[in-house]
Amino acid sequence: MMEAAFSAINLELHSGAHPRMGVNDDLSFHPLGQATMEDAASLAKQLASDIGNDFQVPVFLYAAAHPTGKSVGAIRRELGYYRPNHMGNQWSGTMLPDVLPIKPDEGPTNVSSEKGATTVGATPFLEGYNVPVLSKDVATVRRITRRLSGRGGGLPTVQALALLHGDDCTEIACLLDPDHVSAYQVQTVVEQIAAEQGLEVEKGYFTDLTKDRMLDKYLKITAD
Numbered sequence: 743m744m745e746a747a748f749s750a751i752n753l754e755l756h757s758g759a760h761p762r763m764g765v766n767d768d769l770s771f772h773p774l775g776q777a778t779m780e781d782a783a784s785l786a787k788q789l790a791s792d793i794g795n796d797f798q799v800p801v802f803l804y805a806a807a808h809p810t811g812k813s814v815g816a817i818r819r820e821l822g823y824y825r826p827n828h829m830g831n832q833w834s835g836t837m838l839p840d841v842l843p844i845k846p847d848e849g850p851t852n853v854s855s856e857k858g859a860t861t862v863g864a865t866p867f868l869e870g871y872n873v874p875v876l877s878k879d880v881a882t883v884r885r886i887t888r889r890l891s892g893r894g895g896g897l898p899t900v901q902a903l904a905l906l907h908g909d910d911c912t913e914i915a916c917l918l919d920p921d922h923v924s925a926y927q928v929q930t931v932v933e934q935i936a937a938e939q940g941l942e943v944e945k946g947y948f949t950d951l952t953k954d955r956m957l958d959k960y961l962k963i964t965a966d
Contacts, residue, residue, distance in 0.1 A: 748797060753858045757834035759906045760915075761823050764799065764858025768814065771807075772867040774957050782864035783807045790862040794849030797857065801848040804863035808847070814861050815893070815901060820844055821859075824903070831880050831906045870949035871925045873914045873932045876942040880904055883912040886935045890914065890928065897923050897931060911944075920953055 744766050751765045769789065771782035786807035794801045804814040818824060821838060828834035836855040845851060846859065853859055875883050883904040888894035891902040899919040907913040916928055929946050936943045951959065 744793065744797065748799075748857055752856045754835050754855050757828055757832055759832060761818075761826075761833050761837075761903075762858070763818070763821060763823055763838055764860045765856075766793075766799075766860050767858075768861045768863075770805075770814075770862070770868070771864045772953075773864075774867065774953065774960070779806050779864060779866075786862050786864045790848045790860075793860055793862070794846070797849075798854070799849050799857050800842055800846035800851065800853060800859040802844075802859065802861045803847040804861055804865075806864040807862060814863055817844075817861060866919055866921065867953045868917045869920050869925065869952055871916045871918060871928055871946050872949055873916065873929060873946035874907065874911050874944040875914060875932070875936055876910060876944065877912055878906065878910060880906055880912050882939055882941070883914065886932065886939065886941075887914050889935050890916070890931050897927060899923055900928060915949075 747765050753765050769786075771786045773779050773782045783806040787803065790801040790803055790807070793799055802817045804812055804817055820843065823837070826832055827837050836853065836858060838853045838859055840853060842851050842853060842859070875886065877883060887902045887904045890896040890900060892898045892900045897918075899922045901917040903915045905913050905915055914932055918925065918928060925946060925948065932946075933943045
């Protein structure tokens, strides 16, 4: 999969409304069923080594795969991941310097402008839940996002990012740990804060399968 992506995508020619540091931006491992976090971390470290050696791409480990448990958010902030570099709210081309300011865990310190860098980690299962806010005022939605996120004093474990989506909407893209916070809680908090700003909010949606549905599908596949 990674080889196909590197062959098909040139980061220099790419632009969009979502931040990214590489063609293969992030790969995360999550233990399901009887699997342990140690299993997930071991796989993450093996993959990181393969990526660094086979593709000569810098790889940063995070969470349970990192020696000190460093978060992916901390790595991204150090690398300027969240700062748009094009038209105010867009990311275009390579946003990393030719030589990285921090040493990767695998691969070279030099960055290919075509491939970029990659993060690989192991964490509890996280659900992606996006909430559309009917506004193009990204700055205002970012303030809502900060109040929602765990880092900003909002819902514990929630990571959130405001991204322009279409012509009349900014989405709050969230990662949440379903064992601690529900999508309903996220939806409620966003609606409450947005109402203070006079903004309308649409019903959010999951960006992928939930943990239970994913495990159920896997068990059905292995039973056939």
